Amino acid sequence: MMNSIFFINGKEYDSKSNYPEKPKLQIPTTILSQQLRHLSQYKPLFNSQKEKLSDKVKEKVKEKVTEQLHKTKELTGKITEPIKNLIPEHENIYTIPNILTFTRLITAPVIGFLIVKQQIWYSLALFTYSCITDFVDGYIARKYNMGSIVGSVIDPMADKFLMVICTACLAHAGQMPLFLAAFILGRDILLGISAIYFRYISLPPPKSVTRFFDFSIPSAEVHPTTISKYNTAFQMLYIAGAVTKPVITTLIESQYIPLLENSFDYFGYFVATTTILSGLSYVFSKNAVKILTPQKK
Numbered sequence: 001m002m003n004s005i006f007f008i009n010g011k012e013y014d015s016k017s018n019y020p021e022k023p024k025l026q027i028p029t030t031i032l033s034q035q036l037r038h039l040s041q042y043k044p045l046f047n048s049q050k051e052k053l054s055d056k057v058k059e060k061v062k063e064k065v066t067e068q069l070h071k072t073k074e075l076t077g078k079i080t081e082p083i084k085n086l087i088p089e090h091e092n093i094y095t096i097p098n099i100l101t102f103t104r105l106i107t108a109p110v111i112g113f114l115i116v117k118q119q120i121w122y123s124l125a126l127f128t129y130s131c132i133t134d135f136v137d138g139y140i141a142r143k144y145n146m147g148s149i150v151g152s153v154i155d156p157m158a159d160k161f162l163m164v165i166c167t168a169c170l171a172h173a174g175q176m177p178l179f180l181a182a183f184i185l186g187r188d189i190l191l192g193i194s195a196i197y198f199r200y201i202s203l204p205p206p207k208s209v210t211r212f213f214d215f216s217i218p219s220a221e222v223h224p225t226t227i228s229k230y231n232t233a234f235q236m237l238y239i240a241g242a243v244t245k246p247v248i249t250t251l252i253e254s255q256y257i258p259l260l261e262n263s264f265d266y267f268g269y270f271v272a273t274t275t276i277l278s279g280l281s282y283v284f285s286k287n288a289v290k291i292l293t294p295q296k297k
Helices: 029-040 043-086 096-116 120-143 149-172 178-202 226-249 254-284
Strands: 005-008 011-014 220-222 289-291
Touching (some): 096 120, 096 149, 120 149, 120 226, 149 226
Antiparallel strands (some): 005 011, 220 289
């Protein structure tokens, strides 16, 4: 092979020779320090520009956040205002329908006491008062828009309370057969137990006593069957007749009393039959109970 010859800085080198290292640039220390001091003069200017930019960004962000909060507050007000109008903070429970219903709750035990003590006229008078006020309070609430949440709860409670007390006291006084009283009270007890059962199985986990009584959580919905509605009316008629019968026997001739007793007995058998059918309708009907929350297996 032929050797190549190079000339660097007037000196001759061939391809086998070592090339000299590239000379490094040497900057005097004094010149470097002077340049650094010169650049340091612009540091306050850079910092001031940076601070101004940061302040502008902060103000812009603050304006955006304030504007968004204002819009959110305005939107929340538009949404919640109709709800506040629908649900008053403090419901007025001292309305005429509610007062009448409360009096029915109070008089129910008094009626039972008078039935046991054979005070037939007084018991009939108070029972008649309860029946009349049951109609009047509902009429006033509908006509004058006096319905309330409390009234929707205590009105059916007063009806059931009166029926249970009268049934037990009439059976104790011998004015109602024990088997019929057992059917009426037994049906109500079984329906109450069923309501507790369906409430428990429809309650989403975790199950607790607090959540059990928290009725804002969806539960089971009970739809009264047709036979059940008729049965309730027949039961009320029978109880009204049982309270009224002792008074009627004092006003009619003695020869008509056996006919009255037999007719009332047959009506009692009829009520017992409808009571049994009513209880069975809740067992075999597919639409009587609707689970609002799907069961998790």
